[in-house]
Every structure is written in C-alpha cells, then in structure tokens.
Amino acid sequence: MQDMVRVAVDAMGGDNAPDEIIKGTVEAVNSQQNIFCYLVGKKEVIEPCLQAYSYPKERIEVVHASEKIETAEPPVNAIRKKKDSSIVVALKMVKEGKADAFVSAGSSGAVLVGGQVIVGKIKGIERAPLAPLIPTEKGMSLLIDCGANVDARASHLVQFAQMGTIYMEGVMGISNPTVAIVNIGTEEEKGNALVKETFPLLKECDGINFVGNIEAREIPHGGADVIVCEAFTGNVILKLYEGIGSVMLGAIKKGLMATLKSKIGALLIKSSLKSTMKQFDASQYGGAPLLGLKGLVVKTHGSSKAKEVKNSIIQCQTFKAQDINAKIKEQLGKE
Amino acid sequence: MQDMVRVAVDAMGGDNAPDEIIKGTVEAVNSQQNIFCYLVGKKEVIEPCLQAYSYPKERIEVVHASEKIETAEPPVNAIRKKKDSSIVVALKMVKEGKADAFVSAGSSGAVLVGGQVIVGKIKGIERAPLAPLIPTEKGMSLLIDCGANVDARASHLVQFAQMGTIYMEGVMGISNPTVAIVNIGTEEEKGNALVKETFPLLKECDGINFVGNIEAREIPHGGADVIVCEAFTGNVILKLYEGIGSVMLGAIKKGLMATLKSKIGALLIKSSLKSTMKQFDASQYGGAPLLGLKGLVVKTHGSSKAKEVKNSIIQCQTFKAQDINAKIKEQLGKE
Numbered sequence: 288m289q290d291m292v293r294v295a296v297d298a299m300g301g302d303n304a305p306d307e308i309i310k311g312t313v314e315a316v317n318s319q320q321n322i323f324c325y326l327v328g329k330k331e332v333i334e335p336c337l338q339a340y341s342y343p344k345e346r347i348e349v350v351h352a353s354e355k356i357e358t359a360e361p362p363v364n365a366i367r368k369k370k371d372s373s374i375v376v377a378l379k380m381v382k383e384g385k386a387d388a389f390v391s392a393g394s395s396g397a398v399l400v401g402g403q404v405i406v407g408k409i410k411g412i413e414r415a416p417l418a419p420l421i422p423t424e425k426g427m428s429l430l431i432d433c434g435a436n437v438d439a440r441a442s443h444l445v446q447f448a449q450m451g452t453i454y455m456e457g458v459m460g461i462s463n464p465t466v467a468i469v470n471i472g473t474e475e476e477k478g479n480a481l482v483k484e485t486f487p488l489l490k491e492c493d494g495i496n497f498v499g500n501i502e503a504r505e506i507p508h509g510g511a512d513v514i515v516c517e518a519f520t521g522n523v524i525l526k527l528y529e530g531i532g533s534v535m536l537g538a539i540k541k542g543l544m545a546t547l548k549s550k551i552g553a554l555l556i557k558s559s560l561k562s563t564m565k566q567f568d569a570s571q572y573g574g575a576p577l578l579g580l581k582g583l584v585v586k587t588h589g590s591s592k593a594k595e596v597k598n599s600i601i602q603c604q605t606f607k608a609q610d611i612n613a614k615i616k617e618q619l620g621k622e
Numbered sequence: 623m624q625d626m627v628r629v630a631v632d633a634m635g636g637d638n639a640p641d642e643i644i645k646g647t648v649e650a651v652n653s654q655q656n657i658f659c660y661l662v663g664k665k666e667v668i669e670p671c672l673q674a675y676s677y678p679k680e681r682i683e684v685v686h687a688s689e690k691i692e693t694a695e696p697p698v699n700a701i702r703k704k705k706d707s708s709i710v711v712a713l714k715m716v717k718e719g720k721a722d723a724f725v726s727a728g729s730s731g732a733v734l735v736g737g738q739v740i741v742g743k744i745k746g747i748e749r750a751p752l753a754p755l756i757p758t759e760k761g762m763s764l765l766i767d768c769g770a771n772v773d774a775r776a777s778h779l780v781q782f783a784q785m786g787t788i789y790m791e792g793v794m795g796i797s798n799p800t801v802a803i804v805n806i807g808t809e810e811e812k813g814n815a816l817v818k819e820t821f822p823l824l825k826e827c828d829g830i831n832f833v834g835n836i837e838a839r840e841i842p843h844g845g846a847d848v849i850v851c852e853a854f855t856g857n858v859i860l861k862l863y864e865g866i867g868s869v870m871l872g873a874i875k876k877g878l879m880a881t882l883k884s885k886i887g888a889l890l891i892k893s894s895l896k897s898t899m900k901q902f903d904a905s906q907y908g909g910a911p912l913l914g915l916k917g918l919v920v921k922t923h924g925s926s927k928a929k930e931v932k933n934s935i936i937q938c939q940t941f942k943a944q945d946i947n948a949k950i951k952e953q954l955g956k957e
Contacts, residue, residue, distance in 0.1 A: 530840060551890055
C-alpha cells in the first residue's frame with residue numbers, strides 16, 4: 288500500500304448519502320489504480336448498497352461508525368458528544384495516519400470544527416481556511432476563506448494568501464499565481480478596517496504575487512488566481528455564485544419554452560448550452576480543502592452526487608503527491 | 623410649477639457624459655408632463671449638445687458649473703475644494719429647495735459624501751445608506767446598504783431595515799415587505815459579530831416584517847423584499863451580480879456561435895433570450911437612492927446610458943409623490 292492514497296469517505300454525510308457517496312467512491316476506485324477508500328458509517332447501511340457494484344474488493348473497506356452528525360446540530364457539541372459518528376471516526380483515522388485524507392459531504396460546521404480539533408492545525412497556522420475553486424471566464428480561481436470562522440484578523444488573511452499560493456502552484460499547476468484581496472474599490476486606500484490593515488501586509492509579504500484589490504465584479508472574469516477574503520465575505524461570494532447561476536439558467540430554460548419558434552431553437556442549441564453551463568459547474572473540481580491542517584480534509588457540497596464525490600477523492604492524489612501540507616509547514620510552520 | 627418635480631441632473635458625471643445624460647434628460651421630460659430638469663455642468667458643453675433635440679424648452683434649464691469631479695479623486699477633498707463642480711452646485715440646489723432631487727452617474731464617493739455633507743441627513747438618522755434595487759426571480763429586492771460607509775454598527779442596520787421598508791412600501795407599492803439580514807446560515811446563532819448583535823434588535827423592531835437570516839444563495843431567488851447588510855457585503859453582492867451576469871451571458875453567446883446547428887438555433891431563440899436577460903437588467907429600475915437625507919439624491923451606475931438616466935429621473939416622481947423623506951422623518955427622525 289506504499290503508493291496508495293488512502294481516503295476515508297464519510298458514507299453518511301450529505302443530502303444524497305449513502306447511495307451517491309458509495310457510488311462515487313466505487314467510481315473513484317475503479318478509475319484510479321492507486322486509490323484505497325475506507326467507507327465510514329453504518330455497516331448495515333453501507334454493505335447492502337456496496338454489493339450492487341463491481342470493484343476491486345481489496346481497495347474498499349467498510350469501517351463501522353454507529354452515529355451520524357446532522358447538519359442542523361451545533362458542530363462543537365456534535366464533535367464532542369458523537370464519538371462514534373462517521374465524521375469523528377474518519378477524522379481520527381487521518382490523525383492516526385491510517386488515512387491520508389478525509390472526504391465529506393456532511394455538516395460543514397462539524398467537518399471544519401472536527402478538522403481543527405481532531406486532526407489539528409500545523410503549528411504556526413493561526414486559522415485553517417476552507418478554500419473552494421470557483422469557475423471563471425478564464426478557468427478557475429481559489430476563493431479563500433469560505434469557512435465558518437468569521438471575523439478574521441489581518442494576520443489570518445496573510446496566511447490565507449500564502450497557503451492559497453502553495454495550493455494553486457502545487458495542485459493546480461499555476462506558476463506564480465496572482466493574489467488579490469476582495470475590496471469595494473481598486474484603490475489602496477479603500478475598504479473596511481480589516482482590508483485596510485491587511486493590504487500593506489500583503490504588499491510586503493514575500494513569496495506571493497500580490498496584485499492588489501479586486502472588486503467582486505472582476506471575480507467571475509478571472510481577475511486573480513487566489514482571491515483572499517474573510518470567511519463571511521467568502522461565504523457570500525460562493526453562495527451568490529450558486530444562486531445567480533441557478534436562477535439565470537432556470538430563467539433561460541423557461542424563456543426557451545415560451546414560443547414554438549424558441550422551442551425549436553432550444554433543440555438546436557441544447558448541446559451547446561449544456562457545454563457552456565458545464566464550464567460554470569463547480570462540481571468538476573471536486574471539493575474544497577481545509578488548508579493548514581496536519582492531514583487532508585476535503586469538504587464537498589452537501590448536495591454532492593457521485594461525480595463530485597469521485598472528483599473529490601481523486602483530487603486527494605495530487606494533494607498527497609505534491610505534499611502540500613509539507614510545503615505549508617515548511618513555509619509557514621513554526622517548530 | 624406647483625406639481626412639478628424639479629430634478630437637478632449631473633450633466634458631467636459618468637462614462638457616457640454628457641451625451642447620454644442629456645439624451646436621457648430630454649427623454650424624461652418628453653415622456654412626463656410634470657418633470658422639470660436642471661442640467662448642471664459646463665454650459666459650453668451642454669448647450670450645443672442640447673440643441674440637437676426637440677423638447678419643451680420651458681422644462682429644461684442649463685445651470686453652469688465650471689468644474690468636474692473625476693471618479694478617481696478622493697471624495698472628501700473633491701467636495702471641499704471643487705465648489706463650482708456639477709455635483710456640489712446641484713447638491714446645493716437640493717439643499718436650498720431649488721430642486722427636489724439630484725441624479726448623478728458621476729463619482730459614487732463624491733455623491734455619497736456630498737449628499738451627507740451638503741444636503742445633510744435627517745436628524746436622528748445615523749447613516750445614509752445607498753439602496754439599489756436588484757433583479758430577482760420574483761421581481762426585485764432592495765439591497766441596503768451598498769454605499770461607501772463600511773464598518774457599520776448594529777443600530778445603523780436596524781435603521782436600514784426601517785428605511786428600506788418605507789421605500790419598498792411607498793415607492794414600489796409592496797405592502798408589509800419582508801426584511802432579512804444577509805448571513806452565512808439561516809440559524810439565529812450563526813454569523814459574524816455584527817450580524818449576531820443586529821439579529822435580536824431586528825427581531826424586536828416594530829413596524830418591520832423581519833423574516834430572519836438570508837443566505838446569499840437565496841437573494842437571486844427573491845428570498846426577501848428588503849435585504850439588509852453592511853456596505854462592504856452589499857457592495858460585494860451588487861458587483862458580483864453584475865459580474866456573473868455579464869460573464870454567463872458572454873459565455874452563452876460564445877457557445878451559440880460554436881457550430882452551424884447552434885447558430886441556426888441562436889437565430890430562433892434570440893428574442894426569447896433577449897427578453898429573459900431583460901428581466902435581469904437592473905437598469906430598468908433607474909438609480910439607487912441615498913436614503914435618510916433631507917432631499918432626494920439618486921446615484922445611477924457610472925456606465926449609465928440614456929435609458930437609465932431617464933428612468934432615474936422618472937423615479938424621482940414617485941419618491942416625491944409618496945413623500946418618502948417625510949415618512950422617514952416621521953418614523954425615525956428626532957426633533
């Protein structure tokens with residue numbers, strides 16, 4: 288199991304658990320030779336479901352966990368009390384080195400809290416940001432932080448810029464990625480207290496390619512590779528991306544059904560529209576890593592289907608191969 | 623001139639000044655009997671341009687102002703030093719009661735600062751928010767605040783909710799409009815320090831129909847009529863709306879030109895797509911008012927064309943007819 292990437296998958300988390308999670312896990316294992324998965328959760332639920340698939344039996348193992356953390360549960364409490372939940376059991380496997388990575392579509396709060404409490408932050412890292420890739424006109428950008436820890440300090444944002452740079456270089460292969468901070472104007476003197484305090488620190492920070500402020504308008508145009516922001520702002524950006532996309536697409540579809548002429552047209556453009564929309568489909572990139580931890584924790588969308596789960600698992604390969612954690616530790620860690 | 627609405631228009635402000643501003647002003651006057659406009663700016667520039675149009679001469683008057691505030695100028699300084707700029711001259715006309723309203727596509731910062739400094743806030747109003755209408759699946763919502771005054775306090779946000787309610791009832795005719803605060807989750811205990819402090823105050827506030835937190839994802843779905851947020855967040859939402867819309871539309875158009883089949887389809891769906899996109903075109907609603915001032919100040923987008931300018935001017939009618947300022951003063955003002 289030397290070159291294997293061992294991924295603990297939360298079989299119980301997300302709107303489509305366990306079916307789509309199990310399907311995605313099987314697909315990941317079938318598509319890649321060097322992936323080994325632990326399906327963590329209720330054995331009596333997972334096993335019957337798993338039997339429907341054909342896959343290399345030696346590369347999927349079911350690990351029993353009797354409890355499940357619900358999305359609505361207060362995360363700190365849930366992590367503390369539900370010791371035998373799929374999230375806690377799987378995170379412990381990462382902590383103990385039994386697994387290289389943890390992938391979950393379950394409660395964001397519990398994954399974020401659990402990641403920090405159980406796996407733990409690399410010494411020297413002040414906060415572990417959640418960093419999803421978002422689609423842009425030019426490809427994709429890393430939005431860092433979209434997590435649950437709001438009201439960040441300037442020093443946190445500087446570390447986000449550094450970790451985001453390491454991620455985009457290592458995992459996405461972008462050399463010298465541009466870094467910008469989200470602001471309400473492009474001029475240096477603009478912004479709220481946090482951004483004003485952070486801007487000069489980013490300017491002076493070695494090892495990042497800081498290009499200044501970015502207005503939200505420029506984010507979908509691909510204005511920078513690494514988009515640094517406080518988690519409240521990041522959450523708004525991420526969710527608005529989803530919301531506008533789905534509303535616009537719905538309106539376009541509805542409009543196309545309005546007349547006979549447009550209905551015929553719709554048939555002709557269907558495949559073209561589909562491939563365009565695919566470009567704006569964040570699911571192709573898999574999940575969002577929680578950076579700065581001692582192991583890899585990947586959060587995928589609560590509504591993830593097999594495809595997202597598969598991509599999230601596959602993504603762990605590159606993360607491990609590029610040894611992102613070691614690079615973060617080397618550049619930002621403290622002994 | 624009893625029932626006339628007198629609007630001072632900044633002829634020099636915006637990317638398309640003075641041509642589109644003058645055109646929009648003429649169109650407003652030609653379309654409505656009770657609108658009188660002052661075109662404020664350089665006489666030698668405005669007059670030749672105005673001669674190209676036919677309109678009732680007694681309802682447009684050119685008011686000379688020799689200076690122009692540029693978008694890049696620091697607003698506080700610009701307002702203080704350029705006493706004979708179109709923005710300062712026009713705002714003084716509102717202050718002195720010569721005009722009922724001021725419409726500008728010029729420097730946001732200068733309009734916001736000038737509105738508060740020259741026209742002045744209603745006594746008791748802590749901050750004057752900029753409140754644009756944004757398109758949604760159901761129609762439109764008021765996004766309050768999108769202005770330049772960031773780092774608001776909880777008491778400011780409560781006033782935004784109250785003023786937003788008065789505006790949506792009076793100007794948009796929505797009875798008992800729903801009010802929500804932008805947050806990273808729907809549960810009451812979520813959020814940053816500001817939102818956590820504001821939530822209970824909104825819950826207890828009389829005269830508003832508070833429905834709780836709104837996640838950014840639900841904004842385009844029309845989740846609430848009045849969307850309350852701090853200006854930094856509001857700015858991000860407003861600009862991201864613009865950015866995603868234009869990028870998606872561009873990608874769809876490009877996709878349609880990809881194959882012969884899709885090109886033919888594109889011809890058939892053209893009018894349907896156009897009317898769908900019109901639904902998401904914020905320009906139909908005119909500009910955004912700066913609420914809580916002693917007079918009406920309306921900021922339209924810097925890239926406004928004649929249509930937006932016209933709609934912004936016409937919008938001033940309803941604002942005056944409904945006496946929004948008197949209602950704000952009555953409910954929130956202090957003697």
